[in-house]
Amino acid sequence: MATVPTTASAIAEAVASGRVTAREVLEQHLAAIDAREGEIHAFNLVTAEIARARADGIDADVRAGRPVGPLAGVPVAVKDNLCTRGVETTCSSQILRGWKPPYDATVITRLHGAGAVIVGKTNLDEFAMGSSTENSAFGATRNPLDTSRVPGGSSGGSAAAVAAGFSPVSLGSDTGGSIRQPAAMCGIVGVKPTYGTVSRFGLVAYASSLDQIGPFAVTVDDAALLTEVISGRDANDSTSIPAPPMSLRASVGAGVAGMRIGRVTDLPGGAEPEVEAALEAAFASLRAAGAEIVDVRLPSLSYALTAYYLIAPAEASSNLARFDGVRDGLRVGAADTNAMYGATRAAGFGDEVQRRIMLGTYALSAGYYDAYYGKALKVRRLIADDFARAYSEVDAILTPTSPVVAFRFGEKADDPMSMYLCDIYTIPTNLAGHPAMSVPFGTGAHGMPVGIQVLAPALGEQAMFRVGGALEASAGGAA
Amino acid sequence: MSDSTLSSVRATEDQMLPGGWELIVGLEVHVELATRTKLFSGSPNRFGDEPNTNIDPVTLALPGALPVLNRQAVELAMRIGVALNCRIQPCIFHRKNYFYPDMPKAYQISQYDIPLNADGHLDLPSGVRIGVERAHLEEDTGKSTHVGGATGRIHGSDYSLIDFNRAGVSLVEIVSRPDIRTSEQAREYAAELRAIVAAIGASDAKMEEGSMRVDANVSVHKPGTPFGTRCEIKNVNSIRALGRAIDYEARRQIDVIESGGTIRQETRHWDDAEGRTHTLRVKEDADDYRYFPEPDLVPLDPGNDWIEAVRASLPPLPAARRAMLQELTGYDPQSEAVIVAVERGQHGYVKSIADAGGDPVRALIYVTQAFADAGENPTVPPADIAALTLLERDGKLSATQAKTILADIVANGGGDAAAIAAAKGFEAMDNSAVEAMVDEAIAADPDAWAKYCAGEEKAAGAIVGRVMKASKGKADGKVVSAIMQSRRG
Numbered sequence: 001m002a003t004v005p006t007t008a009s010a011i012a013e014a015v016a017s018g019r020v021t022a023r024e025v026l027e028q029h030l031a032a033i034d035a036r037e038g039e040i041h042a043f044n045l046v047t048a049e050i051a052r053a054r055a056d057g058i059d060a061d062v063r064a065g066r067p068v069g070p071l072a073g074v075p076v077a078v079k080d081n082l083c084t085r086g087v088e089t090t091c092s093s094q095i096l097r098g099w100k101p102p103y104d105a106t107v108i109t110r111l112h113g114a115g116a117v118i119v120g121k122t123n124l125d126e127f128a129m130g131s132s133t134e135n136s137a138f139g140a141t142r143n144p145l146d147t148s149r150v151p152g153g154s155s156g157g158s159a160a161a162v163a164a165g166f167s168p169v170s171l172g173s174d175t176g177g178s179i180r181q182p183a184a185m186c187g188i189v190g191v192k193p194t195y196g197t198v199s200r201f202g203l204v205a206y207a208s209s210l211d212q213i214g215p216f217a218v219t220v221d222d223a224a225l226l227t228e229v230i231s232g233r234d235a236n237d238s239t240s241i242p243a244p245p246m247s248l249r250a251s252v253g254a255g256v257a258g259m260r261i262g263r264v265t266d267l268p269g270g271a272e273p274e275v276e277a278a279l280e281a282a283f284a285s286l287r288a289a290g291a292e293i294v295d296v297r298l299p300s301l302s303y304a305l306t307a308y309y310l311i312a313p314a315e316a317s318s319n320l321a322r323f324d325g326v327r328d329g330l331r332v333g334a335a336d337t338n339a340m341y342g343a344t345r346a347a348g349f350g351d352e353v354q355r356r357i358m359l360g361t362y363a364l365s366a367g368y369y370d371a372y373y374g375k376a377l378k379v380r381r382l383i384a385d386d387f388a389r390a391y392s393e394v395d396a397i398l399t400p401t402s403p404v405v406a407f408r409f410g411e412k413a414d415d416p417m418s419m420y421l422c423d424i425y426t427i428p429t430n431l432a433g434h435p436a437m438s439v440p441f442g443t444g445a446h447g448m449p450v451g452i453q454v455l456a457p458a459l460g461e462q463a464m465f466r467v468g469g470a471l472e473a474s475a476g477g478a479a
Numbered sequence: 480m481s482d483s484t485l486s487s488v489r490a491t492e493d494q495m496l497p498g499g500w501e502l503i504v505g506l507e508v509h510v511e512l513a514t515r516t517k518l519f520s521g522s523p524n525r526f527g528d529e530p531n532t533n534i535d536p537v538t539l540a541l542p543g544a545l546p547v548l549n550r551q552a553v554e555l556a557m558r559i560g561v562a563l564n565c566r567i568q569p570c571i572f573h574r575k576n577y578f579y580p581d582m583p584k585a586y587q588i589s590q591y592d593i594p595l596n597a598d599g600h601l602d603l604p605s606g607v608r609i610g611v612e613r614a615h616l617e618e619d620t621g622k623s624t625h626v627g628g629a630t631g632r633i634h635g636s637d638y639s640l641i642d643f644n645r646a647g648v649s650l651v652e653i654v655s656r657p658d659i660r661t662s663e664q665a666r667e668y669a670a671e672l673r674a675i676v677a678a679i680g681a682s683d684a685k686m687e688e689g690s691m692r693v694d695a696n697v698s699v700h701k702p703g704t705p706f707g708t709r710c711e712i713k714n715v716n717s718i719r720a721l722g723r724a725i726d727y728e729a730r731r732q733i734d735v736i737e738s739g740g741t742i743r744q745e746t747r748h749w750d751d752a753e754g755r756t757h758t759l760r761v762k763e764d765a766d767d768y769r770y771f772p773e774p775d776l777v778p779l780d781p782g783n784d785w786i787e788a789v790r791a792s793l794p795p796l797p798a799a800r801r802a803m804l805q806e807l808t809g810y811d812p813q814s815e816a817v818i819v820a821v822e823r824g825q826h827g828y829v830k831s832i833a834d835a836g837g838d839p840v841r842a843l844i845y846v847t848q849a850f851a852d853a854g855e856n857p858t859v860p861p862a863d864i865a866a867l868t869l870l871e872r873d874g875k876l877s878a879t880q881a882k883t884i885l886a887d888i889v890a891n892g893g894g895d896a897a898a899i900a901a902a903k904g905f906e907a908m909d910n911s912a913v914e915a916m917v918d919e920a921i922a923a924d925p926d927a928w929a930k931y932c933a934g935e936e937k938a939a940g941a942i943v944g945r946v947m948k949a950s951k952g953k954a955d956g957k958v959v960s961a962i963m964q965s966r967r968g
Contacts, residue, residue, distance in 0.1 A: 083543040096542065103536060105543060204542040209774035237545050238776050315774055318576050321585030322540040326641075337633065341578055364576070364769035373771060 004028050008074045008168045008222040012115065015073030018062055022055035022073030026117055029075045033119070033166045041141050042161040044080045044090055046120040051075070055117045071229060072115035077161040077170035080121035081128055082213070083202035084108055091204050092136035093126045095323045095330045095348025105202020106237070107171060107213050107230045114229045119167050122157030126350045127320065128178055128206040130154050131422040134413050135352045145187060145448065149406040152182030152422075155216070159186040162216045169226050170216045175206050176308055177401075177426025179214045180438035184401035184451020187440045189223045189468070190216050192426075194458050195433035196241035198227075199234030205319040207312035208239075210430040220439060220472045224248040224465050243459070251462040252469035257290030261467065262394035265295045268302050268424055271403040274444035279400050282441050282452045285474035286398070286467065296390040296397065300382040304428040307383070309420060310363045310376035311431070316353075317360030323348060355416065384432045391457040396467045399425045401451035405444040425453060435461050439471045486610070489702065490660040498737065500699045502729050503706050504665050505657035508672055509650050510682040511619065511690040512555045518618045518649035519546030519588065526688055530642035538647045540583035545775050552649035553595070555681040556616050557781060557789045559651050560596030562675050562796055563611045569780035570595045570615075572773040577766045581621035581641050589617035589652075591770045595779065601655075601675070602798065603667045604813055610656030621646035651681070657696065657706070662725040666718050669693050673718075674797040674822055686717055693721055697728045699736070707732065708742040712756055714749045724749040728756050800826040807839045816847045824855035837865030838872045841881075848882070849889045860893050867896035877955030879947070880905045905953060910962075913946070913954050917962045920945035932967050939963060 004025050005011050014020040030048055037043060058073050078084070081091045083101035085108075090096045104112070111118060125135035133141040133156025141156040143149040144164035151160040155172025159182035162170050172179040174192035183190025191214040198213045205211060215226030232245035263283060271279075283293050325331035325344030332343035349357070363372040390397060402422055412419040429436040435458070438451035452471055456464035490501045514524050520537035536544035560567045573591035594615035601609050622645050627637025653672065659665050673684040673691055684691040698709035712728055715721045727749075732742050744762035749755075795803070800821045801812035807830060810817050820826050825846050832842035845864055850857050867888065871881040880900065888894040920942045921928045930938035939960070946959050 089542070091542075099542070101541065101543065103541075103543075201545050202543040205775075207774075236547060238547055239774075314771060318574050318586055318769070318771070321576060321578065322542070322583060324578060324580075324585055326580045327539060327583065328541070337580060337639075338578075361769065364771055366767045366769075369769075369771075 006168060007219055008071060008217065009225050011074050011168060012070055012072045015058065015115075016062060016068050020073075021062075022058040022117060023052065025073050026051055026055040026075055026119070029119060029165075029167055032164070036144070036164055037166070039142060039147055040144055040160050040164050040166075041139055042077070042122055042157045042164060042166055043120040044092060044123050044138055044157070045088055047087060047118065050087070051117050051119050054112075058115055058117065069113060069115035069229075070225060071111065074116050074169065075119045075167040076111055076116045077119055077122050077158055077167040078108065078111075079124055079155050079158050079170075079172045081124060081173060081204040081206075082108060082121075082171060083204070084118070084121065087121065089121065089204070090138070091127045092124045092138055093348065093350070093353070094137045095344070096204075096328075097137075097330065099329050101202070103202060106199035106234045108202065110230050110232075111171075116229075122155070122161055122170060122172075124157055125154035125178075126353050127204070127316070128154040128173055128175055128211075129316070129352050129356055131177070131181060131419050132407075132412065133157060133182070134409065135350055137350055140409060143186060143406050146406065146446070149408055149446075149448065150185065152185035152402070152406060154178040154182075156182050158216050159183055159188060159190065162186070162188050162218060168218060169222050171213060171226070171230070172216055173203055173206075173211055173213050174426075174430065175210045175212075175312060176430050177423040179216065180426050180436060180451065180453060181402045181422060183216055183438040184440070184449065184453075185406035187449030187451075188216055188218055189220050189437065189439055189472070190214065190451075191223045191227055191437040192429065192435060193227055193231060193246075193461060194241070194435045195430075196239050197231045197243065197246065197435075197459070197461075199237040199240050201234055201236035205315075207315040208319060209315060210308075210312055212430070220465065220468045221249060221252045223437065223468075224252050227461065241459075246461055248461055248465050251465040254466045254469070255289060256286055256466055256470045259286075259291045259396065259463065259466065260294050260394040261286050261291045262296040262390055262397035263293055264298050264301070264397060264399060266297050266299055266301070267399060270421065270424070271400050272405065272445055274442075275400045275403060275405070275450050278442035278444065278450040279398065279452060282398055282471055286470060289470050289474065291467075291470075294394050296393055298383075298386045298390060298428070300379060300386045301428050303379045304383055304431055305420060305424050307376040307379035308423075308427045308431060309359065310372050311380065313356040313360030314363045314373050314376075315360065317357045317364065320349075320353070320357060352416070380431045383428055387428075387432050387434060387457065391460075395456070395463045396460070397455040398467070399453045399455065401425060401438040401453040405446065405448035405450060429455055432458075434458050435464050437464055437468050439468045439475070441471055441475045486657045488658040488660060494660050496699065496729060496733065498733060499701055500729070500733050501702050502660055502662075502725070503657050503698045503700065503709070504659035504662075504725060505696040506655045506659065506665060506668060507694045507696070507711075508653045508655075508669065509692040510559070510653070510676050510684055512552050512649040512651060513680060513682050514549055514551045514555065514649050516549060516551075517647040518549050518552050518616065520647055522647070524648050525644070526690070528644055530640075530644060533644040534646075538583065538643055540585075546588060546773075548776060548779065549649060552616060553779065553781065554785075554789060555649070556595055556614065556651045557786065558679045558793060559614050559653065559676060559681050560599065561786075561790050561793055562679050563596065563599040563601055563614060563653070565596035565599030565611060565614055567596055567781060567786050568593070569778060571778045572616075572776045573770045574773050576769040579620070580639060581623045581643070581646065583621070583643065583646055587618060587620070588773055588776070590615035595781075601668060601671060603664060603671060604798070604801070605664070605667060607658075607664060609658045609664070609668055612654045612656050614651050614653040617650050617652055619645050619648040619650050662722040662729075665695065665725050666722045669718050669721055671797065677822070678795075678797050678800070678824065679793060695721060695725055695728075697725055697732070698742070699729055699732045707736075708744050710742065710744065710756075711746045712749050713746060713759065716751065720749060720751050723751075723754060724756060727754060731756065797821050804829060804843065807833055808843050809840070810843065816843050819847045823850070825850060825853070825857070827855070828857055828861065831861040832864045832868070835862040835865035836869070837861070838868040841868035841871060845885055849885050853889075858892055859889060863888055863893045863896065870896055870900065876900060876905060877953060877958070879952055879954070879956050883952065910958060913950070913958055914962055916946045916949045916954065917942070917959060917966065919949065921966070931963070
């Protein structure tokens with residue numbers, strides 16, 4: 001068997017040129033899954049047979065000289081809140097168990113169009129609500145770097161799949177950090193693109209105004225490649241920005257000479273000392289690469305977490321109301337319709353989902369709307385204003401991705417507030433709709449990886465990937 | 480909405496209810512827009528199809544499905560806004576959250592604080608101006624059928640069936656200000672609104688099919704005091720029922736107050752068979768709809784160019800159409816013939832008959848009598864009808880003969896009236912011949928004649944029938960009646 005390259009771009013090139021077959025690439029990754037999936041539980045479902053048929057189809061195209069896409073034969077794992085036609089899509093919830101969507105999400109269609117081979121549906125915190133993947137109704141995912149620790153969340157399965165070598169790249173969704181935080185905890189790259197650049201059609205909604213689909217990859221270049229493939233206007237999503245797919249790969253190696261990088265002087269504290277140290281090392285490496293480090297202030301950032309935990313649950317309480325037992329999914333019979341709603345939803349939703357539905361329902365209720373939801377929207381505007389002022393001074397901003405490295409199972413599961421604090425650095429960009437990425441940079445406590453977050457203004461992905469590429473290039477020397 | 484600051488309209492003396500009570504009514508009218516597809520999805524908008532055939536992932540609220548706004552729905556809603564003299568403005572959509580089995584998302588996408596159309600008015604044919612607070616876009620629900628149980632309602636039923644064909648169909652909700660002071664005005668408002676939305680092609684506005692639904696907010700008070708507590712009346716399925724329901728509800732409220740009770744704010748159901756309203760739900764139990772801006776849609780800003788294009792493309796409204804026919808025929812704009820012709824959109828056809836040299840009055844009468852199913856643009860050449868009107872006007876044909884020939888022309892899609900008259904052997908009879916026939920008929924049926932002379936008008940039919948038979952339909956019915964009346968003295 002030919003040697004299978006490790007990155008997505010190299011696999012696609014090798015498959016397209018016929019040096020290796022898509023089937024060989026797939027079988028090698030399926031073997032890796034066989035070897036460790038029992039221990040990791042990255043997947044809710046591995047779709048080996050569908051993947052084999054698709055890989056064989058790509059190989060037939062190559063043999064026949066038909067053009068193949070930029071992800072030809074690249075195995076991709078996708079989060080189980082992305083609709084896949086005819087393939088069970090559960091959001092790791094009992095309430096959706098067994099549901100097979102009659103359509104593909106737009107990102108799935110684009111992956112197929114680019115020649116990707118989808119290998120399975122990855123585990124997540126139920127309905128993407130959580131920061132550790134412990135909230136899955138089907139059991140937690142383990143961190144491939146230390147299986148006594150969580151992979152982060154909510155896209156923990158997609159992060160673990162890449163970190164374990166089950167697929168070179170994967171897709172997750174990020175509402176408050178759900179791509180970047182698990183990427184940091186698993187030592188890989190994770191990207192949340194600008195809100196509206198990647199279609200949400202076929203993403204089962206958690207909080208519609210914050211949700212954004214993005215890639216996980218081992219390298220910054222592969223993350224850029226995936227972002228290019230999945231971005232671009234989609235008429236099926238009214239919030240989709242009317243812009244062509246992004247061109248990003250050239251930015252990865254462009255360097256940061258002359259760029260102005262922001263250091264947030266009033267960043268909310270609480271990060272582990274090793275994380276703080278990694279951030280300082282990251283600034284030093286960028287300065288060494290020719291960037292100027294500029295102090296910026298983001299005073300409203302300290303309200304971001306509070307605003308997020310009003311806006312996201314409020315939208316979730318409405319988005320998840322459709323799971324009522326009337327049409328699809330679980331139904332628990334009862335004496336009348338209202339009792340059926342209650343019984344179905346009590347049995348079908350886990351504790352964290354029920355907690356957020358109640359929070360959101362309360363925040364939107366008559367008499368409380370102005371004090372909670374209305375005020376949260378004002379904070380959201382203040383945060384956007386803060387960022388706008390900062391980005392008049394700098395091209396990008398650096399923060400830690402997570403204040404902590406991957407923690408042990410159960411460590412935070414019974415303390416929602418400390419779990420919520422894991423997202424303190426990632427949430428502000430979701431509220432602003434801006435892009436952000438996490439790049440592994442150094443090692444923290446217990447030998448676990450640290451992620452550094454690069455933030456950029458709306459549609460500032462090129463600047464973001466320049467910084468991300470520079471961090472990756474110097475990360476080998478850090479820590 | 481029954482806030483006295485929202486209406487400065489006062490009832491006139493003759494509009495007051497007994498006991499010095501003033502009636503305050505505001506109407507909320509839902510019209511289904513005549514769009515090809517639904518408000519947020521590509522499923523067809525068609526009434527009467529097999530249940531659950533016009534559905535799709537958006538209609539069924541499948542996870543991951545997203546709404547995409549229908550441009551035609553916005554355009555038709557803007558036409559309504561222009562026709563009702565509204566300000567058309569940049570607007571947003573909200574979610575109205577509540578659980579109900581025929582509401583697949585468990586929220587309705589509607590408009591809340593910033594509607595597409597605001598602050599307009601509708602002038603009733605009687606001359607009164609009724610304020611229109613807003614006319615906003617929203618989606619319809621599915622249709623539930625509750626099987627078993629006595630009431631046909633969900634409580635007590637054995638099971639329920641849901642048809643999602645209607646779910647997601649485009650609606651415009653038109654909310655009047657509480658400016659209506661009589662049940663007659665309410666009927667007039669509903670009828671005029673129906674005529675307007677039909678005339679501009681926004682909706683077929685059929686109350687019996689539910690494509691126009693009218694809810695009435697009714698309260699009573701003494702002038703000079705704040706408005707009373709209002710009740711919302713639902714299930715009003717015809718314009719006649721609207722008048723009856725308001726009259727009943729006003730009487731009920733006055734009786735309650737005058738006997739020392741107070742009115743609860745509630746939603747009441749009109750039972751047309753019983754002729755009364757009864758409590759559906761009390762306001763205190765009402766849902767908290769938890770409105771918030773719909774994050775799956777972007778703000779809608781139609782922009783001046785589009786608004787002006789809609790304004791320019793609007794056809795003449797019913798009031799202008801009635802005025803045109805009044806000018807042409809001298810008929811009152813509120814006369815049955817004028818209203819019918821305008822409702823059918825056949826005012827232009829009447830005009831084209833007159834323009835072809837026809838007699839305008841007879842043109843209007845013929846069109847209302849013989850073109851009920853011909854649509855807005857009948858295919859019969861106007862000149863053919865014009866020729867017929869002249870033959871009757873000039874006494875060459877009796878009204879009865881003209882009617883026969885008209886039916887013939889309509890059935891054949893046209894025809895030469897004079898030639899048809901000749902072929903049928905029609906010629907106007909002189910009056911002396913008719914008089915002789917009338918006398919013969921009286922002699923032949925003295926019983927009928929005696930009853931007629933005693934004032935029994937129905938008995939005239941027997942005599943007229945004999946004359947018509949004797950004249951082979953050539954006698955003019957009007958002439959026969961006139962002769963009989965003069966004989967009766």
